[in-house]
Amino acid sequence: MTATVVAPLAAAGLFGLVSGFNDGGNLMASFTSGRLITPRAAAMLLLISVTGPVLLGTAVAQTVGTNVIDLRNQGELNFILITLSSLSVVLLSWRFGVPTSMTLALVGAMLGWMAASGELGLVHWRGVARILLGIPISVLGGGVLALALYAGVRRFLGGRSHASMLGLARFQFVSAGIQAFAYGANDMEKTVGLIAVGLSFPNHGQAVLFSGPAPIMGAFILFFAGAVLGGWRVARRIGFGVLKVRPMQALAQQLASGGVVSALALAGAPVSMTQTIDGGLVGVGAGLRASSIRWGIVREMVGSWLLTLPLAVVVAAALHLVMRLTSISQ
Numbered sequence: 001m002t003a004t005v006v007a008p009l010a011a012a013g014l015f016g017l018v019s020g021f022n023d024g025g026n027l028m029a030s031f032t033s034g035r036l037i038t039p040r041a042a043a044m045l046l047l048i049s050v051t052g053p054v055l056l057g058t059a060v061a062q063t064v065g066t067n068v069i070d071l072r073n074q075g076e077l078n079f080i081l082i083t084l085s086s087l088s089v090v091l092l093s094w095r096f097g098v099p100t101s102m103t104l105a106l107v108g109a110m111l112g113w114m115a116a117s118g119e120l121g122l123v124h125w126r127g128v129a130r131i132l133l134g135i136p137i138s139v140l141g142g143g144v145l146a147l148a149l150y151a152g153v154r155r156f157l158g159g160r161s162h163a164s165m166l167g168l169a170r171f172q173f174v175s176a177g178i179q180a181f182a183y184g185a186n187d188m189e190k191t192v193g194l195i196a197v198g199l200s201f202p203n204h205g206q207a208v209l210f211s212g213p214a215p216i217m218g219a220f221i222l223f224f225a226g227a228v229l230g231g232w233r234v235a236r237r238i239g240f241g242v243l244k245v246r247p248m249q250a251l252a253q254q255l256a257s258g259g260v261v262s263a264l265a266l267a268g269a270p271v272s273m274t275q276t277i278d279g280g281l282v283g284v285g286a287g288l289r290a291s292s293i294r295w296g297i298v299r300e301m302v303g304s305w306l307l308t309l310p311l312a313v314v315v316a317a318a319l320h321l322v323m324r325l326t327s328i329s330q
Contacts, residue, residue: 008076008079008080008197008198008201009199011080011084011198012083012191012197014084015087015102015106016191016195016222016223017225017226018087018090018091018226019102019187019188019190019191019222019223019226020222020223020224020225020226020227020228020230021226022090022100022102022226022274023102023183023187023227023273023274024223024226024227025227025230026273026277027046027179027183027277028046030176030250030253030254030277031045031176031180031254033245033253034172034246034249035246035247036170036172036173036247036250037172037176043227045173045176045177045180046223046224046227047180047224048177048180048181049183049184049223050184050220051184052180052182052184052185052188052189052265053184053185053188053211053216055185056265056266057211057266058192058210058211058216059189059265059266059267059268060185060186060190060265060270061189061190061196061210061215062210062268063130063131063193063268063269063270064106064189064190064193064270065193065194065196065197065208065210066208067268068111068123068124068127068128068131069110069113069114069124070122071193071194071197072197072200072201072204072208074113076201079197079198079201081319081320082110082316083194084319085109085112085113085315085316086102086105086106086108086109086312086316087105088315089105089108089311089315090102090105093304093308100305101274101275101305101309102190103131103270103271103272104135104305105309105311105312106190106312107128107131107132107309107312108308108310108312108316109312109315109316110123110316111309111316112312112313112315112316112318113319113320116316116318116321117320130267130269131269131271133269134267134269134270134271135272135275135305137260137264137269137271138261138264138271138275138276138279139276140279141260141276142253142256142257142260142261142275142276142277142280143256143279143282143283143286145255145256145260145280146253146255146256146279146280146281146283146284146287147283147284147286147287149252149256150248150252150283150284150287151287153248154287157248168248168251171251172247172251175250175254175258178254178259178262179254179257179258179261179273179277181258181262182258182260182265182273183273184220185261185265186261186262186264186265186271187261187270187272188219188220188223189219189265191218191222191223192210192219193215195214195215195218196208196209196210196212199214199215245284249284249287249288252280252283252284253280253281253283253284254280256276256283257276257279260276261276275305278298
């Protein structure tokens with residue numbers, strides 16, 4: 001295999017690995033936040049994520065690969081640099097211990113690259129709008145649904161004994177599985193889309209195969225490896241930072257975020273499970289009292305998300321200009 005074949009796959013693979021420790025850690029922290037699921041069981045629950053794109057399709061992967069810009073038409077080098085631009089923003093945020101959105105970083109890198117090249121006319125703005133609308137919908141939807149679920153639990157089951165409630169809370173294994181499934185159908189499909197495009201470069205005459213087994217299994221293996229090897233570092237700070245939850249609160253949050261992210265996956269809207277989890281935790285906290293939520297951490301998250309897209313735009317545009325100047329100087 002030549003470098004032009006391997007390099008795009010390596011860039012896509014690095015994106016998938018980073019997704020594992022950036023997103024996978026938060027997912028495992030959500031699983032264990034109710035103190036019923038052990039870290040080992042949480043890692044095993046991640047295996048369910050591979051079924052997401054198989055059962056719900058790869059609409060999110062198609063949005064990432066072709067419905068913001070056509071990444072394959074950018075060529076191998078531009079594809080690599082766009083991907084690396086988004087990763088640099090994510091890794092910089094991770095280095096300073098603040099949360100970020102890989103979705104916004106990737107979209108921002110695409111937009112910054114096209115702006116610097118003077119080809120904004122090639123941007124599919126409907127796809128951009130789908131993402132920018134999907135993200136707040138996921139956060140607000142996760143919060144409202146979690147609040148409604150937890151309020152219902154307190155209203156109709158609040159009189160049960162502690163032992164009975166603890167038994168019901170064991171359904172958290174099911175709700176965590178739903179959450180893992182939803183992650184696979186949405187967040188993980190960003191890597192599916194990138195790998196599919198990377199695999200398509202040698203076959204320009206054929207359509208990109210987003211639903212093929214190679215992109216799906218490749219994305220899953222990279223995500224799982226990143227989550228298991230490095231995810232807990234992120235999880236200890238962010239996953240437990242918003243709200244200390246009890247088992248039934250964790251159950252409500254998991255069902256809410258899993259349901260919302262799955263629905264948006266069917267609509268082809270890439271969102272962030274981490275953001276939706278945090279929205280669910282805020283909703284659960286609102287069902288108790290406002291002082292239950294660590295609002296400082298929430299403000300930090302919101303601020304970092306608002307910075308992610310413009311920062312990625314700037315980084316990708318700057319990299320494009322550097323490459324163009326270098327080419328001219330040669």
